[in-house]
Amino acid sequence: MSFAIPFADRLNNVETSAIRELFKLLGRPGIISFAGGFPDSAMFDVDGIREAVNAALTEEAGGALQYGATEGYNPLREQLAAFMTSKGSQGVAPENLIVTTGSQQALDLLGKTLVSPGDKVIVEGPTFLATIQCFRLYGAQLVTAPVDGQGVDTDRLEQLIVEHKPKFIYLIPTFGNPSGAMLSLERRKRVLELAVQHNVLVVEDDPYGDLYFGDAPPPSLLALSASVPGSRERLVHCGSLSKVLSPGLRVGWMVGPAELLAKATMCKQFSDAHTSTFAQATAAQYLKAGRMPATLAKVRAVYAERAATMGNALRRELGDAIEFVQPQGGLFVWARLTGAGGKVADGGELAKRAIEKGVAFVPGAPFYANNPDHATLRLSFATVGLDKIEEGVGRLGAAV
Incomplete structure (x- = not known):
């Protein structure tokens, strides 16, 4: 008699990431990949x-190697509060944040x-794929708000x-994954005004805000909140430190109302007890040493050159068959196929043709919670050298 594992009903709401499935194809020799999001x-x-x-x-071997507080390793919380303050978020104290994995x-x-x-x-359309999967896992009905270049x-x-009177709104205002869009200052203020006017919670996800290429982006919603009472x-x-220091450390944080942080801390206790104290102590020492500004300057310069190279190559090789807003930061070019000529x-069709030509990217449809735009695609320039960007976009042009 066969046995069927009685999985939870909530798993019916989610499926394996289309991006993870795509990665299985990337082992082919000679593939130039614009697919990664790292x-x-x-x-x-x-x-x-x-x-x-070291x-x-x-200095703190006992603390670094021992169990720690679920809320986070206090020296790191102090450094993160100072880091946030240096970026204009006034009034962020260590007790206003918890460290997350x-x-x-x-x-x-x-x-x-x-x-x-x-x-x-409410989420953006498009938005971070893992967000769609995560919130759906808990039974959310996702409503999509459209995104443009701003x-x-x-x-x-x-x-x-x-x-819809949503439970909350989830936004990636600065160089979002996948859109790469930067929410304008005017719209940032409007989002905060809407939160107060309609008494709704807003979640600002900001893993890419430090990866700007020219002028700094507008202040975060957190920094601007001081100017919008309530x-x-x-x-x-x-x-997160994943995009600017190391994703392997798995160090992120959440700033929020005390009542919410208390509930989140309780749930985190059930999940992992605490984020690795060794990783937290390492991150704390790194921030304390003051190396982050130089690291960010180097990373910004490299990514800016790669983004410019990819944009120029796309315009040259694909012409009016593609449209996109040149990114001002982050890791991605978000583009739309026009079908011209x-x-x-269709992004999915092009992805198949592109693999045959030796180049990979991620079709845009999976990044939509509802009503996907099948003409869209996401290209990452972050992990590819300039010559390979030129060659890869050339292959993409041949596939179109």
Whole structure:
């Protein structure tokens, strides 16, 4: 008699990531990949991290190697509060944040603490794929707010708030994955005003905000909240060191109202007891050493050159068959196929043709919670050298 494992009903709401499935194809020799959503490992400050590890083991070995508080290792919380303050977020104290195992865990904790089956949650269209999967796992009904080159359409967002009365709104205002869009200052203020006006919680996910190429982006929603009375208590801010220091450390954090942080801490106790104290102590020593500004300057310069090279190559090789907004930061070019001249107009179809030509990217449709735009695609320039970007875009042009 066969045995069927009795899986939870909630798993019916999610499926394996289309991106993870795509990665299975990338083992072919000679593939140039624009598919990844991760930073270039060549950019990691290995010497600085090694010094931070040694300092953690020399100065605080007991704390670094022992169990720790679920809320986070206090020296790191102090450094993160100072880091946030240096970026304009006034009034962030160590007790206003908890350390999470990457900002991904922050999203999971928000799902656990806020979402009941059937609750409405507004997300951007497109948005981070893991967010769609995470919130759906907890039974959320996702509502999509459209995005353009200046981020979420705040007029449409207000209409959706009124219509759906969501549990919360999830946004990636600065160089989002996958859109790469930067929410304008005017729209940022409007989002905070909407939070107060309609008494709704806003979640700001900000893993890419430090990866700008020219002028710094507008202040984060967290930094701006001081100028919009009542918005701070309706705002959650998620940060991460993954894109700027090392994803392997798995260090993120969440700033939010005390009541929410207490519930999230309780749920985190059940999940992992605490984020690795060794990783936290390493991150704390790294921030304390003051190496982050130089690391960021180097990373920004490299990614800016790669982004410019990819943009120029796309315009040259694909011409009017593709349209996109040149990214001002982050890791991605978000593009749309126009079908001009009878060229391919479907991102999924182009992905198959592109693999045959030896280049990979991610079709855009999976990044939509509802009504996917099949003409879209995401290209990452972060892990590919300039020559390979030129060659890969050339192959893409041949596939269109």
